Amino acid sequence: MWKKILLGSSTFLLLRLLLSVILLLTITTRAYGAEEKKSAGGSDKKEKIEATISVNERANLVVSSCRQCHALEATEEQKTNPDAGPTLFGIVGRPIAQAGGYNYSEDLKTLGTLEPTWTEDLLMAYLYNPKVMLRTRLNNKKARGKMGFKLNRIIDRQAILKLLKTLQRPEE
Ligand code: HEC
Numbered sequence: 001m002w003k004k005i006l007l008g009s010s011t012f013l014l015l016r017l018l019l020s021v022i023l024l025l026t027i028t029t030r031a032y033g034a035e036e037k038k039s040a041g042g043s044d045k046k047e048k049i050e051a052t053i054s055v056n057e058r059a060n061l062v063v064s065s066c067r068q069c070h071a072l073e074a075t076e077e078q079k080t081n082p083d084a085g086p087t088l089f090g091i092v093g094r095p096i097a098q099a100g101g102y103n104y105s106e107d108l109k110t111l112g113t114l115e116p117t118w119t120e121d122l123l124m125a126y127l128y129n130p131k132v133m134l135r136t137r138l139n140n141k142k143a144r145g146k147m148g149f150k151l152n153r154i155i156d157r158q159a160i161l162k163l164l165k166t167l168q169r170p171e172e
Helices: 002-052 055-067 106-114 120-128 130-138 154-165
Strands: none
Touching: 055 154, 106 130, 120 130, 120 154
């Protein structure tokens, strides 16, 4: 009889142990699942916002950064901040480092002796990282130019390029 009781209680104990392990497991996996869902939901939302911005809206956002340093109109006047650049009017297809009234860096002027004009490819590379682009093209590890601004994301560069192409005099 003792044997039976002992056996009975130990099976009972074992069962309880098993149950609590299962319970613990479900709780933790549930909590983990919830965490995962939360973070996935977060990035989902972000992606949705990203996707809802049209190329034009994106370009307008990006160009507000360019405007801090660049005029967009046909003008020789520059912004008054010390790190201002030349106007971007007509930049696609424009000779490199040739806008009237602007004092370019030696590095960009040198690029202008190697490449005739700003092509779309050159612009994409320059906007991604002006310093690296100049160093590569000029084969000069010390080149840096004067523009200290980069656009890391390709969608931003593509959007701004589309806008830059519109900064032209209307064709006659
Ligand atoms: C913090 C100021 C600053 C911002 C922001 C900035 N630039 Fe510049 N940019 C400059 C300066 C300064 C130069 C002149 C570079 C040199 O002489 O080396 C320049 C030069 C350029 C040139 C070459 C112009 C030429 O005549 O050859 C292009 C193209 C250009 N920027 C595009 C852009 C675009 C597009 C944006 C926005 C996405 C932008 N920049 C944002 C300061 C800035």
